[in-house]
Amino acid sequence: MPQVSLTVNGKAHKVEVEGRTLLVELLREKLGLTGTHVGCDTSQCGACVVHVDGNSTKSCSMLAIQAEGCSITTIEGLAKADGTLHPMQEMFREHHALQCGFCTPGMVMSAIDLVKMHPQGLSEAEIREGLEGNLCRCTGYHNIVKAIAAAWPLMHGHAMPAAAE
Amino acid sequence: MGFEGIGASVKRKEDGRFLAGRGNYVDDMRQTGQLHAVIKRSDRPHAKILSIDTAAAAAAPGVVAVYTGADMAAEGIGGLPCGWQIHNKDGSPMAEPPHPVLAVGKVRHVGDSVAVVIAETRQQAKDAAELLVIDYEDLPAIASVRDAVAPGAARVHDEVADNQCYDWHIGDKAIVDAAFARAKHVVKLDLLNNRLIPNAMEPRAAIGDCDVAGNYTLYTTSQNPHVIRLLMGAFVLHIPEHQLRVVAPDVGGGFGSKIYHYAEEAIVTWAAGKLRRPVRWTAERSESFITDAHGRDHDSTAEMALDEAGNFLALRVRSLCNMGAYLSTFGPAVPTYLYATLLAGVYKTPAIYAEVRAVFTNTVPVDAYRGAGRPEATYLLERLVDTIAHDTGLDRVELRRRNFIPADAFPYQTPVALQYDSGDYVATLESALKAADWAGFPARRRAAAARGKLRGIGMSTYVEACGIAPSHVVGSLGARAGLYEVAEIRVHPTGSVSVFTGTHSHGQGHETTFAQLIAAQLGVPMSQVDVVHGDTAKIPFGMGTYGSRSLPVGGSAIVKAVDKIIAKGKKIAAHLMEASVDDIEFKDGKFTVIGTDRSKALAEISLAAYVPHNYPIDELEPGLDETAFYDPKNFTFPGGCHICEIEIDADTGVPHVVNFVAVDDVGRVINPMIVEGQVQGGVAQGIGQALIENAVYDSAGQLVTGSFMDYNMPRADNVPNIHVGTETTLCTHNPLGVKGCGEVGAIGSPPAVINAVVDALSDYGVRHIDMPASPQKIWSIIQAGRPALAAE
Ligand code: FES
Numbered sequence: 001m002p003q004v005s006l007t008v009n010g011k012a013h014k015v016e017v018e019g020r021t022l023l024v025e026l027l028r029e030k031l032g033l034t035g036t037h038v039g040c041d042t043s044q045c046g047a048c049v050v051h052v053d054g055n056s057t058k059s060c061s062m063l064a065i066q067a068e069g070c071s072i073t074t075i076e077g078l079a080k081a082d083g084t085l086h087p088m089q090e091m092f093r094e095h096h097a098l099q100c101g102f103c104t105p106g107m108v109m110s111a112i113d114l115v116k117m118h119p120q121g122l123s124e125a126e127i128r129e130g131l132e133g134n135l136c137r138c139t140g141y142h143n144i145v146k147a148i149a150a151a152w153p154l155m156h157g158h159a160m161p162a163a164a165e
Numbered sequence: 166m167g168f169e170g171i172g173a174s175v176k177r178k179e180d181g182r183f184l185a186g187r188g189n190y191v192d193d194m195r196q197t198g199q200l201h202a203v204i205k206r207s208d209r210p211h212a213k214i215l216s217i218d219t220a221a222a223a224a225a226p227g228v229v230a231v232y233t234g235a236d237m238a239a240e241g242i243g244g245l246p247c248g249w250q251i252h253n254k255d256g257s258p259m260a261e262p263p264h265p266v267l268a269v270g271k272v273r274h275v276g277d278s279v280a281v282v283i284a285e286t287r288q289q290a291k292d293a294a295e296l297l298v299i300d301y302e303d304l305p306a307i308a309s310v311r312d313a314v315a316p317g318a319a320r321v322h323d324e325v326a327d328n329q330c331y332d333w334h335i336g337d338k339a340i341v342d343a344a345f346a347r348a349k350h351v352v353k354l355d356l357l358n359n360r361l362i363p364n365a366m367e368p369r370a371a372i373g374d375c376d377v378a379g380n381y382t383l384y385t386t387s388q389n390p391h392v393i394r395l396l397m398g399a400f401v402l403h404i405p406e407h408q409l410r411v412v413a414p415d416v417g418g419g420f421g422s423k424i425y426h427y428a429e430e431a432i433v434t435w436a437a438g439k440l441r442r443p444v445r446w447t448a449e450r451s452e453s454f455i456t457d458a459h460g461r462d463h464d465s466t467a468e469m470a471l472d473e474a475g476n477f478l479a480l481r482v483r484s485l486c487n488m489g490a491y492l493s494t495f496g497p498a499v500p501t502y503l504y505a506t507l508l509a510g511v512y513k514t515p516a517i518y519a520e521v522r523a524v525f526t527n528t529v530p531v532d533a534y535r536g537a538g539r540p541e542a543t544y545l546l547e548r549l550v551d552t553i554a555h556d557t558g559l560d561r562v563e564l565r566r567r568n569f570i571p572a573d574a575f576p577y578q579t580p581v582a583l584q585y586d587s588g589d590y591v592a593t594l595e596s597a598l599k600a601a602d603w604a605g606f607p608a609r610r611r612a613a614a615a616r617g618k619l620r621g622i623g624m625s626t627y628v629e630a631c632g633i634a635p636s637h638v639v640g641s642l643g644a645r646a647g648l649y650e651v652a653e654i655r656v657h658p659t660g661s662v663s664v665f666t667g668t669h670s671h672g673q674g675h676e677t678t679f680a681q682l683i684a685a686q687l688g689v690p691m692s693q694v695d696v697v698h699g700d701t702a703k704i705p706f707g708m709g710t711y712g713s714r715s716l717p718v719g720g721s722a723i724v725k726a727v728d729k730i731i732a733k734g735k736k737i738a739a740h741l742m743e744a745s746v747d748d749i750e751f752k753d754g755k756f757t758v759i760g761t762d763r764s765k766a767l768a769e770i771s772l773a774a775y776v777p778h779n780y781p782i783d784e785l786e787p788g789l790d791e792t793a794f795y796d797p798k799n800f801t802f803p804g805g806c807h808i809c810e811i812e813i814d815a816d817t818g819v820p821h822v823v824n825f826v827a828v829d830d831v832g833r834v835i836n837p838m839i840v841e842g843q844v845q846g847g848v849a850q851g852i853g854q855a856l857i858e859n860a861v862y863d864s865a866g867q868l869v870t871g872s873f874m875d876y877n878m879p880r881a882d883n884v885p886n887i888h889v890g891t892e893t894t895l896c897t898h899n900p901l902g903v904k905g906c907g908e909v910g911a912i913g914s915p916p917a918v919i920n921a922v923v924d925a926l927s928d929y930g931v932r933h934i935d936m937p938a939s940p941q942k943i944w945s946i947i948q949a950g951r952p953a954l955a956a957e
């Protein structure tokens with residue numbers, strides 16, 4: 001069986017996988033990181049989004065062996081060691097941006113990347129477009145959009161430029 | 166900690182684990198020695214099974230067992246039971262054909278379970294399932310309700326003539342016919358309520374386990390673990406209830422689709438017993454599409470008789486409703502008692518008659534989906550009311566006002582069995598009109614026209630019924646279950662509290678709302694309250710969560726249990742403070758001798774109860790742990806007004822919801838943040854139904870919309886910000902005055918959206934458009950209407 005070496009949430013792992021094993025299967029089945037969810041089999045829902053070398057990636061659409069040498073961050077790796085939540089996690093709680101919680105890990109991982117990729121600011125329409133790849137059946141998105149807008153200044157350390165709002 | 170009493174938007178207790186990726190969903194669980202089940206699904210809509218050759222699959226690497234329907238039948242395993250029996254017009258019972266766990270002799274829909282392969286790994290089970298050789302003989306398939314009732318139609322079940330499950334009615338036909346005979350106007354509308362696929366984001370999953378003593382555990386994605394234990398234990402697998410534990414841990418959304426007892430639950434439990442190893446199954450999404458119960462799927466005709474002034478005289482409705490291939494647990498109840506009983510809506514229509522014919526088709530079973538029957542009733546009525554306005558030229562707001570049940574008419578007895586206890590439809594209407602700036606719409610329409618957009622506004626005013634009850638009434642209507650709820654409150658020796666509730670949270674936030682409720686009533690901080698649900702080993706027999714019942718029914722049970730705790734606490738306090746029980750009052754967590762400063766905190770009382778050294782032991786048992794069952798006296802009746810504003814791109818036909826206002830009366834609100842979230846989520850589903858969602862079968866019975874690539878789910882850019890308001894009248898018959906908020910969003914919104922679309926297209930001569938109002942349909946209307954418009 002092929003082996004893959006990768007870093008997950010700061011920890012190095014060497015794991016035996018089948019050639020067809022998906023990254024999400026490696027995370028859930030081999031490493032027990034069940035915070036990353038599987039909501040579909042057509043790469044449409046975004047429940048499985050993780051960061052691969054800092055970029056949000058649907059972990060169901062990538063083979064485990066493709067992650068050789070990569071650094072992966074999952075929802076479990078976001079909070080600080082002392083339990084302090086990432087500002088995006090905080091804002092999701094603050095704005096009631098989750099109900100059943102199933103889409104939440106993927107939603108949070110996507111949202112963080114979205115905010116990072118938009119240092120110039122994010123309008124509501126841009127946030128909604130940026131969430132195209134993530135389905136939520138519970139919230140109607142209203143509060144997710146609010147949470148992301150609220151996380152932007154916390155992540156960038158200053159208020160959102162007025163023009164973007 | 167801030168204010169956490171009733172009415173405060175307290176942040177959710179459950180969020181910590183979900184945000185950290187530490188939720189505990191069924192598929193996250195790991196059992197030592199676990200095996201993986203993969204179920205072979207029928208790819209035929211309707212076929213005879215001539216043979217199943219399991220040899221190659223059984224011999225494949227890692228395979229431990231392969232079972233078919235014949236194996237289950239040989240052990241006397243029963244079919245999946247139906248929980249509600251409807252009677253025909255003539256009093257005879259509905260047709261109730263068997264629903265085998267694994268198909269026997271025939272398959273009846275794409276997705277029907279044919280065989281199960283169990284292996285050491287999931288991949289091995291999947292690979293082996295490919296090696297099953299099944300020889301089918303195709304039979305003609307019934308793909309729609311119209312096909313089912315066509316003359317000479319093939320039969321889905323050999324023993325069911327005309328594919329008819331039941332032919333049911335409600336109301337007084339003679340009175341209605343007489344009213345139509347003398348009516349000034351009659352307005353008639355044919356309309357479809359499109360078939361939907363619930364698609365909770367967590368796919369269904371089940372793990373069966375059996376210990377050496379024959380004690381079974383089923384972990385399952387369920388909204389009601391006790392109901393599953395009862396149905397599966399008693400009717401399918403014949404396992405006594407003390408030997409069957411059902412656990413529904415964190416569940417990733419349900420919307421009704423996780424109420425029902427599904428084949429896979431029985432399969433993994435039964436197989437675990439045979440193999441004495443845990444057996445797990447998780448649906449792939451493509452499996453969810455063809456096995457989770459679908460929703461809606463009505464084909465209806467509605468007619469209203471009116472007098473000169475636009476007063477509603479009588480309503481006549483005929484609906485043809487899809488049951489799918491088999492009866493799902495509560496399927497038959499949806500188009501009858503959850504639908505036709507709501508046809509009065511918010512109007513004082515004096516006479517109503519509805520006929521409902523339910524039929525079998527070669528499609529996935531249909532059952533309750535968020536709102537269940539009430540969205541269908543609301544859609545029919547609210548489209549009909551707008552059509553009346555269209556046909557008669559009456560103003561649609563004025564027409565509604567004229568026919569509203571007035572606020573002083575409650576309790577109000579409708580002609581279709583229900584008695585509404587409270588409501589104020591003018592209040593929700595006024596509040597919504599204001600929030601949506603209805604009066605300012607013409608200016609916005611003109612401004613949009615200048616930008617080449619067609620702008621429309623639409624409303625719906627609705628009432629629905631939640632907390633379905635009382636048990637003896639639903640029993641007389643065919644329910645094979647009670648519909649009470651249970652709560653156990655355990656005050657621990659040092660004063661912290663656990664509440665065990667028979668309801669189940671799969672996103673609704675009960676761990677917060679219930680803790681908030683108990684904290685307020687017992688005067689302890691929320692952090693000292695733990696809410697336990699979803700495990701039959703821990704909780705008394707409860708009925709679960711659906712029909713927005715958790716707070717009206719489950720919350721009422723909690724209040725009853727709290728009352729018992731306080732009553733007992735008073736006796737203990739009276740003893741400790743040497744006072745008369747009648748002189749003790751309980752407030753803010755303290756038992757006080759009225760008029761003195763002598764008091765005992767709840768924690769002192771509970772300690773005395775568990776360390777009963779100084780205790781009225783002759784009259785009172787030790788402990789402070791009380792259970793209450795609450796059987797409601799009536800349904801609750803949330804209602805309200807939804808207003809949708811929409812813009813259509815005249816060149817492409819693409820509709821865009823630009824504003825949505827929902828003003829609902831859900832009774833007393835415990836946590837406004839959670840209520841708003843529930844309404845917003847429901848509205849998004851309603852907008853989805855109205856504009857983009859549609860489960861489509863081709864004429865051969867294949868599901869065309871079998872993945873997220875084909876079935877259009879609302880995404881973040883399909884829905885707008887959703888303004889939520891509340892106007893409150895209290896429920897008069899439960900102790901909290903609450904009505905339920907889980908479904909109002911999905912019930913009130915679809916007709917508001919379609920009314921807005923029709924309004925936007927008013928210049929194009931359109932009277933009605935069926936859901937979903939897709940860009941293509943809208944574009945065709947615009948194209949067809951253009952010449953007429955140009956000619957004017
Ligand atoms: S699981 Fe749905 S996109 Fe990856």
Ligand code: FES
Binds near residue numbers: 136
């Ligand atoms: S919170 Fe349930 S799917 Fe998003």
